[in-house]
Amino acid sequence: MTDDGVQFGIYLPQVGMSFEDVLARALECERLGYDSFWLFDHLYSPGQPTVPSYEGFTLATALLARTSALRVGHLVLCNNFRHPALLAKMLTTLDVISGGRVEVGIGSGSVEREHLEAGIAWGPMAERSARLQEALEILTRMFAGPATTFEGDHYRVADLPNVPGPVQQPRPPIHIGGAGPKRTLPLVARYADVWNVPTYALDRLDELGRQVDAACERVGRDPATLVRSVEAVLAIAPEDGLEAAIATARRRYGTPGFGLDAGGFAGTPAQVTERVGELVAAGFSSFVFITHDRAGSDTLQLFAEEVMAHFPRRRRPGAAAPQR
Numbered sequence: 311m312t313d314d315g316v317q318f319g320i321y322l323p324q325v326g327m328s329f330e331d332v333l334a335r336a337l338e339c340e341r342l343g344y345d346s347f348w349l350f351d352h353l354y355s356p357g358q359p360t361v362p363s364y365e366g367f368t369l370a371t372a373l374l375a376r377t378s379a380l381r382v383g384h385l386v387l388c389n390n391f392r393h394p395a396l397l398a399k400m401l402t403t404l405d406v407i408s409g410g411r412v413e414v415g416i417g418s419g420s421v422e423r424e425h426l427e428a429g430i431a432w433g434p435m436a437e438r439s440a441r442l443q444e445a446l447e448i449l450t451r452m453f454a455g456p457a458t459t460f461e462g463d464h465y466r467v468a469d470l471p472n473v474p475g476p477v478q479q480p481r482p483p484i485h486i487g488g489a490g491p492k493r494t495l496p497l498v499a500r501y502a503d504v505w506n507v508p509t510y511a512l513d514r515l516d517e518l519g520r521q522v523d524a525a526c527e528r529v530g531r532d533p534a535t536l537v538r539s540v541e542a543v544l545a546i547a548p549e550d551g552l553e554a555a556i557a558t559a560r561r562r563y564g565t566p567g568f569g570l571d572a573g574g575f576a577g578t579p580a581q582v583t584e585r586v587g588e589l590v591a592a593g594f595s596s597f598v599f600i601t602h603d604r605a606g607s608d609t610l611q612l613f614a615e616e617v618m619a620h621f622p623r624r625r626r627p628g629a630a631a632p633q634r
Contacts, residue, residue, distance in 0.1 A: 316590055316621040319346030319598040321385055321541060322605045325355040325363045329372065335605040336373045340380040342614040346413055347373065347380050348598055351387045353424045367400065374408040383413025385506065385541060385598065386487055390419045390430050390438070394445035395467050398452035402476045410477035415485040415506070418442040439493040440464065446501040453481035487541065489514065491521050499525035504537040504596060512542055512573020519593065539596035540589065543568050545576040546613055552578060559602035575599065579616035586617060
């Protein structure tokens with residue numbers, strides 16, 4: 311466990327909701343003491359082009375402006391959508407404005423169709439991973455110093471200033487999610503502050519833990535300096551409502567990619583508390599949940615009062631009121 315104790319967040323893809331709907335859920339999370347709130351980064355909901363959804367970075371900015379303690383991020387920002395120099399400046403600015411409450415989840419992109427429709431470069435996995443590595447190099451350098459020079463195969467910057475720097479030191483936390491031993495885990499070891507195990511890999515936690523340890527050791531990093539996080543579907547309810555909650559979760563998130571059967575958190579508060587405790591004992595200290603009812607108020611309150619309350623917790627620095 312980190313010095314921050316155990317961290318709990320809610321992931322709410324902004325699909326088919328008004329801004330007021332999303333804001334109400336974010337404010338409820340803040341009121342109940344959740345640490346973080348997470349959005350997706352797509353041009354539209356994958357496979358649902360006619361369902362309304364908001365652009366992720368703009369929405370995160372609006373949520374940070376209307377909250378005072380909640381941390382906000384994306385699982386994950388698509389590297390291909392924004393040049394890393396611009397993204398570093400955007401994230402730094404938002405970190406300053408929010409009083410240090412930005413979480414930086416970033417990945418190589420996951421939906422080819424939206425790239426092709428928008429005329430945004432896609433390419434094979436090896437190419438996207440190479441672009442992501444260069445982007446991470448630029449991001450980390452721009453977070454760390456007032457001027458950055460970098461020349462890669464995909465991105466180049468020359469003596470580029472980034473003033474003022476971010477509020478969070480040494481930088482806003484960088485989250486990299488994934489399970490690929492060839493490309494993703496080496497990037498985790500080199501650049502991530504937080505390794506997020508996505509829903510599709512929850513059935514391989516022990517194996518992946520050993521692989522990420524080895525990746526850290528290959529680059530001379532102490533594996534203990536890496537915060538370990540899971541993203542999972544949560545179906546929680548009292549005994550008399552559990553069957554209905556699981557049925558709802560299965561209807562919405564029953565495909566194998568969501569990992570409900572392989573590694574989801576489905577049960578009564580006592581059962582979910584036990585499962586969280588097992589993973590905390592195994593070295594995980596951050597949990598991001600997709601709830602069965604899309605962050606319904608009763609579920610948020612039940613989890614906060616009967617699960618979160620069992621674990622030591624401390625907010626990260628930076629819970630200042632936003633500048634307006």
